[in-house]
Amino acid sequence: MTTAIEVTDLRKEYGDKAAVDGLSLSIRTGEVFALLGPNGAGKSTTVEILEGFRKRTSGDVSVLGHDPAHASREWRERVGFMLQSTSDQMLLTPREAITHMGRLYPNPKPTDELLDAVGLKEKADVKPRTLSGGMRRRLDVALALVGSPELVFLDEPTTGFDPEARRHFWALIESLKDAGITVLLTTHYLDEAEHLADRIAIINDGQLAALDTPAGLRAKAIDSVVTWTENGTQRRTVTPTPTATLRELLAATEGEVADLAVTKPSLEDVYLEIIGGNE
Template identity: 70%
Template structure:
């Protein structure tokens, strides 16, 4: 069996003159959790909808579990779960009824009560849908996406509206699915979520992939740490690629304890913001050049 769950080459989606997705290449391995990050309007949801068979592409090649999602079969649908940004908000069914209906569509569905429990909806299982909060509707969307025990599941911003406890319950669910061999592609705006769950991360800006690496690999792109302290009553903060040597020099010119001394290494969020900022600055410069021409 091929190692590739998803293979994307030269993916493009245009709307008039605008490239919503602009030449993305991507390989997702079987059994991995892959996180797709980027600002609003970067092309994340469009990419997920194309890979899930819900939107036509303009150009490029896409294979998901060996099938072109532009020509899905029932058998393929049974192997793939998908949660778009909103799928249950207009439902007239209770959570239990929605999952019971979904279970009938699959040959080997999950247990309904167990699924309600892992997404934190046991107490709201029989509540009318209009009585569910936005976060509870998102939990139901997650439950519907995994109800068929899919080999591959797409989750588009799954924890939007979740409280901290619900987000951690969701993380436990994702980790259990990964342990069962499920391939997961998720989009998220939460950097801690991607750092916790993802084996690899792709960052999209302006429809293009600007970085693709492991969380640790992305963090290693930032070379400077920050050293902060108080000197002569004033706060100081300086970047340095060699914090140990910097600290040695700082200790040499200070007697005793250094007030509020702290060394901060770059976070995934720092690297993400730098990459997005650079991509947006490049796009703005290209736009200015086109106007000038």
């Protein structure tokens, strides 16, 4: 399997502060890779370096086989960028914006196809300032995809989306994966990362704190939670041996145990444990 992004011992320093501190990771071609971390962890700085918008202090970075610090026009034509507020101040309609942006690329996606894919078909000819925040984010997604990129960076793409719009967006990302496009996604929505990502990297204090599949990260949780009702009172215990706990509970209870449930910690629980509550 080929590699779309390779990062080795990446550092970015501001004075005596290391925003990124020796980060190494590899992203495979065609995978959806989620980058998570609390505010100030260094993920935005890392992504900006990968996009070629920020210089690194040291380390090696390869994106689609090239150093983004010396990116050519041909390299940028292969990469799609979704920034945090691309369309907020735009005066063009979504149709005009996508058509105009498409002229900058040798192989643009059809405008109507993109409008339909991001759910803006019925708003194609209105000014962006009249769109809701979620709809402007949809336009940002379309502008990132207009050049038919091999790799796309999506920075907090569903901020402001309602639940239905998020689900439509998830389907769009899944279609990108089916087409072999590599996606680097930053998000604060743990359910989004769990649903979309093949692998998740968690950055904390500028360093890689964890890297695994969503299932692999959940498996790092040792304890399970056992809950039940006893004499009208909700009981709860956290244990690394839920089977033994259940045996003890059943032995001490006559008849059925009311409201008995055994649950493993969620990805969010594991994430908060990894970052030490720094979110």
